[in-house]
Every structure is written in C-alpha cells, then in structure tokens.
Amino acid sequence: MSNPIILEYKVNxxxxxxxxxxxxxxxxxxxxxDIYDFEPEHGKIFNFYEPGEEKKYHHQGEILEIIPNQKLKHSWAYPEFSDKKTTVSWELQPEGNNETLVKLIHDDIDNFNDLGENFSRDSFTEGWNGIIGQSLKPYLENK
Structure with missing residues (x-):
C-alpha cells in the first residue's frame, strides 16, 4: 500500500x-x-538536474495527465540510479476571488527506499515544502 507525501498550500x-x-x-x-525540454502535453518526456554546475541528480519525468488549470501529473525518476518511478500530481483548486489551493501528491515514494537518505520520504517532504512554500508561493505572491 502506498503512503504518499501530501502537501497543501494556499497561494494568493x-x-x-x-x-x-x-x-x-x-x-x-x-x-x-530549468526544464529546457518541458512541454505540457500528455506523453511528453522531460529532463532536468539539481541547480548548479555539477549536473547532480538527473531527473526524468513523463506527463501522465494534464487538465488545464486543474491537474498536472507526471512520473518522477532518476534513470542513472534506478529503473523505478514515482508519480507527482499538482492539483489546483480555486479559493475565493484570488486564491488557489495547491495540493502536491508525491506517490510511490517508497520505490526509492534503496537509494539512500537523499531520496528518503523526509528528504522529499523537506524539498517539496521548500519548493512550494519558499519558492512557488513567494514567486506568485510577489509578481
């Protein structure tokens, strides 16, 4: 049974x-x-690395579901370390006139258990909280 990471943030x-x-x-x-090959179309594959010159951690994803202004779901994999994949879903729900509830679900995270601490549930939870709470939210609210 899967035990996904689920985070919710209200964004103004x-x-x-x-x-x-x-x-x-x-x-x-x-x-x-910086996801140079990202195209928001079902079936499209995209690649990116952690920020920095060392090209650390090749990430690869494939768009699995896309419903404009509602849901973006894609796979999340590290092809250099494992053939296993997880899924990431971004779900958006309008709240009031000018707010959005952003819900992130990272499922099948236990597929990466054998890759070490940098790929642990705690590491991903901390990473997603930083990405959404300290990066996406301020980016949108200060535009």
Missing part, C-alpha cells in the same frame, strides 16, 4: 497564474528548475 494568486507557473518553462526557471 488566481488559478490561471498558478497553472502558468507550473507549466511554462520560462516561469518554472524562476521558481523551480
């Missing part, structure tokens, strides 16, 4: 602006990762 920005930040590779570069 309308859903269409949050969606653009999640799916526009130019905007993503400002708050997330």
């Amino acid at each position: 920005a309308p859903v269409h602006k949050v969606w653009k930040a999640l799916t526009d590779k130019t905007e993503m570069r400002s708050w997330y990762f």
